[in-house]
Amino acid sequence: MKNVDIDLNLLVALDVLLAEGSVTAAAQRLGLSISAMSRTLARLRAATGDPLLVRAGRGMVPTPRAEELREHVHILTRDAQAVLRPQMNKLDVDALDLTFTIRVSEAFMAFLSAVVVAAVSKTAPGVCLRFAPKPDKDAGPLRDGVIDLEIGVIGTTAPEIRTRFLFNDRLVGLVRTGHWLLAAGDVIRPETYAACYHIAVSKDGNTVGPIDAALHALGLERLIKVVVPGFPDAMRIARQSDLVALVPQSCVGNHQTPDHDAMSGLASFDLPVVIPDFKISAMWHPRRDADPAHKWLRDTVMDICRAAYLQR
The missing domain is CATH 3.40.190.10 (Periplasmic binding protein-like II)
Structure with missing residues (x-):
């Protein structure tokens, strides 16, 4: 059999392809174009003599040979990267x-x-x-x-x-600048806070958190009108409505150095109930x-x- 020079860069590409099971996802992870990743897959197929990934509906599935290679390739790739990474006594x-x-x-x-x-x-x-x-x-x-x-x-x-x-x-309350909730002064009563319309942040649909447990102990409950997947979404809606958001202090800066860009058009306030920091x-x-x-x-x-x- 004729000896073939193997490009070891293909090992890294194979590891990513088998992990992602997608040419598009592998291309994104490696910073390549989809066409370049497709050409790499073609080279891998020629080198291994196996299709490796084949079409199944709209996606791709690994062949039995690919399943057999997956763990071995991952270990080889990790070990090769460790060998080739220089260890310097003094880091430059x-x-x-x-x-x-x-x-x-x-x-x-x-x-x-x-x-x-x-x-x-x-x-x-x-x-x-x-x-x-x-x-x-x-x-x-x-x-x-x-x-x-x-x-x-x-x-x-x-x-x-x-x-x-x-x-x-810690969590803080957030409303638009000039919101009526802050018009009465610095002290916000739990009853007043709970009676507002609220924005809840949840990726899985669960809107119950420590704030709800603290309010429930007082016989109160938030009136949630909007559920969004992330804190930036909650901040954006609060800025343009009368809804009240609940976000980490770190989203708005700290007391000494507030993020003025993030807080443009918004005002934060301490919650009227005690909930633990995280x-x-x-x-x-x-x-x-x-x-x-x-x-x-x-x-x-x-x-x-x-x-x-x-x-x-």
Whole structure:
């Protein structure tokens, strides 16, 4: 049999294709065009002698050979990346040429992402930051190396995931500037608050939270008129209506440094009932503990969060 030179870059492409099960999704993840990804799949089919992914309705499904290769290819790819990543005793941040994928909460994205980008761009101009949405708290992407760092409320029970506390956040009320609720002064009574029409934020349709438990203890209940999937949506609707939103303090800045752009046309207020703060943490897989570049990223995020919040 004739010897064939194998392009090891195909291994990375195969790992992503088998993980995504889609040429389009694999192209997006690798930063390629769909046509380039299709050509790569054709090369992989020629190299392996197997179709790998075949049409099934509107989607694609792996062949038995692809199923057999999936785990082996993932391990090989991860090991190859570890071998080829330089380990420097003293990290030359200015020379870093890496992409970090950070899965973040909406609050972090709204208030701190721009600060993180500015700090990273200043000290490591070769680093690219990819912010990914946080649809759930599944630890799988951290374990698989799809996500390098996660910022938000700890929700995973995976015991191996490393965590670092960043700051305490809390919920605040939000209304349009000039709203009648704030006309009576600084003190808002629970009865008055509950009687307003409210916006609830929920990705899964569940609108009951700590605020509802606290109101229920007083025999009160929110009148929810709108349910939206995210806090930016709630802020936008509150700005243009008489509805009351409930958002994390971090979405609007902190007491010392409010985000004037985010708060344009809006006013925040302390809730008339006591509900607990919640902790925002950084999370990563232990395989990245000793990685100097990853440690630099973690420390950068920690320093920014400390500056923004620990003086609240």
